[in-house]
Amino acid sequence: MLKFAGKRVGMMIISLFIIILITFIMMHAVPGGPFTRERELPEKVEKALNEKYKLDDSLPEQFFDYIKGLVRFDLGPSFKYQGITVNDFIENGFPISAKLGGVTLVFILLSAIPLGIWSALKNGRWQDGAIMLIATLGVTIPSFIVATLLLYLFSYQLNIFPTYGLESWQSYVLPVLALGGYSMAFIARLMRSSLLEVMGQDYIRTARSKGLSETQVVVKHGLRNALIPVITILGPTVANLLTGSFVIEKIFAIPGMGVYFVDSVGQRDYTAIMGITVFYATFLLVMTFIVDLFYLMIDPRIKLD
Amino acid sequence: MEPILQVKNLRTSFMTANGEVQAVRGVDFDLYPGEIVGVVGESGSGKSVMSMSILNLLADNAVIKDGDILYWGNSLLNFSKKEIRKIRGKEIAMVFQDPMSSLNPLMSIGKQIGEMIAVHNPELSKLEIKVQVLDLLKKVRIPEPEKRFNQLPNEFSGGMRQRVMIAIALACAPSVLIADEPTTALDVTIQDQILKLLRSLQEEMQMSILFITHDLGVVAETCTRVIVMYGGMIMEEAAIDDLFEQPIHPYTKGLMKSMPSINQDRKGELEPIPGSPPDMLGDFAGCPFAPRCKEARRICGKLLPPEVYLDPTHRVRCWLVTEQAKQIKISQDEVLTNNAGRGNNA
Ligand SMILES: Nc1ncnc2c1ncn2[C@@H]1O[C@H](COP(=O)(O)OP(=O)(O)OP(=O)(O)O)[C@@H](O)[C@H]1O
Numbered sequence: 001m002l003k004f005a006g007k008r009v010g011m012m013i014i015s016l017f018i019i020i021l022i023t024f025i026m027m028h029a030v031p032g033g034p035f036t037r038e039r040e041l042p043e044k045v046e047k048a049l050n051e052k053y054k055l056d057d058s059l060p061e062q063f064f065d066y067i068k069g070l071v072r073f074d075l076g077p078s079f080k081y082q083g084i085t086v087n088d089f090i091e092n093g094f095p096i097s098a099k100l101g102g103v104t105l106v107f108i109l110l111s112a113i114p115l116g117i118w119s120a121l122k123n124g125r126w127q128d129g130a131i132m133l134i135a136t137l138g139v140t141i142p143s144f145i146v147a148t149l150l151l152y153l154f155s156y157q158l159n160i161f162p163t164y165g166l167e168s169w170q171s172y173v174l175p176v177l178a179l180g181g182y183s184m185a186f187i188a189r190l191m192r193s194s195l196l197e198v199m200g201q202d203y204i205r206t207a208r209s210k211g212l213s214e215t216q217v218v219v220k221h222g223l224r225n226a227l228i229p230v231i232t233i234l235g236p237t238v239a240n241l242l243t244g245s246f247v248i249e250k251i252f253a254i255p256g257m258g259v260y261f262v263d264s265v266g267q268r269d270y271t272a273i274m275g276i277t278v279f280y281a282t283f284l285l286v287m288t289f290i291v292d293l294f295y296l297m298i299d300p301r302i303k304l305d
Numbered sequence: 306m307e308p309i310l311q312v313k314n315l316r317t318s319f320m321t322a323n324g325e326v327q328a329v330r331g332v333d334f335d336l337y338p339g340e341i342v343g344v345v346g347e348s349g350s351g352k353s354v355m356s357m358s359i360l361n362l363l364a365d366n367a368v369i370k371d372g373d374i375l376y377w378g379n380s381l382l383n384f385s386k387k388e389i390r391k392i393r394g395k396e397i398a399m400v401f402q403d404p405m406s407s408l409n410p411l412m413s414i415g416k417q418i419g420e421m422i423a424v425h426n427p428e429l430s431k432l433e434i435k436v437q438v439l440d441l442l443k444k445v446r447i448p449e450p451e452k453r454f455n456q457l458p459n460e461f462s463g464g465m466r467q468r469v470m471i472a473i474a475l476a477c478a479p480s481v482l483i484a485d486e487p488t489t490a491l492d493v494t495i496q497d498q499i500l501k502l503l504r505s506l507q508e509e510m511q512m513s514i515l516f517i518t519h520d521l522g523v524v525a526e527t528c529t530r531v532i533v534m535y536g537g538m539i540m541e542e543a544a545i546d547d548l549f550e551q552p553i554h555p556y557t558k559g560l561m562k563s564m565p566s567i568n569q570d571r572k573g574e575l576e577p578i579p580g581s582p583p584d585m586l587g588d589f590a591g592c593p594f595a596p597r598c599k600e601a602r603r604i605c606g607k608l609l610p611p612e613v614y615l616d617p618t619h620r621v622r623c624w625l626v627t628e629q630a631k632q633i634k635i636s637q638d639e640v641l642t643n644n645a646g647r648g649n650n651a
């Protein structure tokens with residue numbers, strides 16, 4: 001177990017290093033610097049700024065400075081906002097995105113998996129048809145349209161839910177639906193098809209031939225096998241939800257990470273882009289690692305040596 | 306003696322997008338306590354569908370259209386879901402065709418065997434069950450039972466998995482064992498070991514076995530009586546010696562000529578039956594075997610032959626025999642009426 005964890009952590013560090021390197025190179029390959037304006041800055045000012053942010057050092061030097069900062073969890077100052085660090089962005093934005101994402105994730109898991117199971121067990125009947133129709137809509141309609149429709153219907157027409165912010169529990173309803181709709185529909189469909197496939201397997205017939213009740217067959221033999229593909233896509237889904245969606249945050253005026261990230265790209269805020277990318281990447285790698293641990297729990301065939 | 310299991314005019318179909326696949330088309334036979342009856346036939350002749358109909362373990366799109374299945378005279382088809390569950394495993398158990406896919410890949414062997422005992426004996430403790438499972442593992446000759454108990458199916462070879470399947474089937478000491486090609490997926494030496502094991506366990510436990518296979522050689526070594534199936538019907542049934550000494554149906558004869566295990570001494574003379582099995586969609590015109598039959602006459606392709614009893618234990622469904630039957634003084638009319646009201650002659 002420890003060996004497995006150690007190996008995985010080592011691989012994570014290597015992946016992370018490569019991601020940082022690539023982002024760094026790409027950032028410096030795009031034309032224009034952080035202080036490029038429509039109107040030229042006085043040469044003196046630009047020089048002073050470049051000096052302050054060490055932009056005149058050679059690229060390898062800059063890169064190693066950056067890595068040195070990272071080791072101390074220091075993502076550096078923002079190029080755009082005086083006196084604000086990239087860490088500040090993340091400390092402000094991430095808890096908000098993560099909270100919304102966490103609520104959405106719980107909502108998805110509690111709804112999509114049971115709905116998928118139910119749909120599979122009612123295969124071909126009207127319940128199945130209804131769930132799958134909605135799920136198909138859910139995976140085909142883009143989230144900004146869902147968000148707009150929800151806002152129009154529940155806020156402007158019916159006036160049940162607020163249109164922005166995350167102050168009360170009611171204000172969570174629409175963003176959670178808009179943010180989670182796609183994943184929920186996707187996971188419900190995956191859960192259904194996976195369980196249907198498993199229920200057609202020979203070992204399910206063996207279980208039935210023992211005299212187990214249908215519920216026992218599904219719970220003891222069907223679900224565990226059927227959950228494996230669902231767990232696989234849970235890693236990226238979790239990372240996706242928790243790191244915030246620019247579209248949803250913009251529409252519902254939620255000051256999360258997604259908004260910071262897109263703003264910093266628009267403004268060529270180098271350190272902010274780098275910092276948030278590195279943060280995203282780390283987060284994604286950690287989530288995949290956690291999902292792999294889940295895998296180990298559910299699939300005893302995976303042996304650790 | 307009263308038969309323990311009776312299958313009466315069983316018809317099982319699958320509703321598919323292409324139409325109704327009539328996999329079993331009126332099968333009748335009895336199984337008596339303590340006997341081993343073989344069911345042979347080429348691939349697709351309906352052996353598995355027939356055997357899965359008995360415990361109603363068929364796919365969702367299957368329908369039992371007609372007939373009955375009696376266990377000690379009680380119709381299993383009239384049983385409620387709960388009642389049939391009490392029969393499954395406890396009274397009638399099955400060993401399935403493919404040991405590689407018939408075990409849950411995520412559950413330890415010990416658990417999968419123990420589960421069978423636990424379902425039918427809810428009063429037993431975990432420890433008591435484990436003791437019984439270890440006993441069963443020894444009984445089916447799996448070495449190092451304590452170590453094997455916690456292992457997963459992927460740590461077992463095909464032959465070992467089939468032993469596990471047999472252990473599961475025998476866990477509740479059933480009265481009837483349906484073994485659906487228990488050795489087909491295995492290589493010859495392993496096949497031999499499994500057959501020996503089944504025979505010795507049968508002697509020890511005195512159960513009835515319905516032994517399904519497509520290998521007449523295996524039947525010769527194992528069974529007392531044989532049912533030959535083709536196109537979802539019984540073509541011939543006879544005591545084992547009768548069948549091998551005096552096969553009547555051209556299909557039975559063809560099977561014998563094509564079996565390597567019977568013809569070991571006459572190598573090079575293997576003769577597979579030309580042609581391929583019939584399409585099970587829709588009705589047959591005439592005998593299902595007629596298109597492949599070397600001895601077929603005009604009538605064979607037009608009218609389904611009746612079932613004729615040459616003697617109380619030997620029946621055949623073939624037009625060639627109805628003429629022989631005439632010679633033993635049964636008129637054509639009598640054969641047909643006999644056939645309509647038949648079922649208890651055996
Ligand atoms: N789920 C299903 N849907 C449609 N047709 C089926 C289904 N299961 C079986 N069949 C058809 O029923 C017929 C009989 O199949 P069955 O499996 O009983 O043959 P078998 O005698 O056991 O052959 P084998 O020796 O290959 O096991 C075949 O034509 C097969 O295609």
Ligand SMILES: [Mg+2]
Nearest residue numbers: 352353354402
């Ligand atoms: Mg079969």
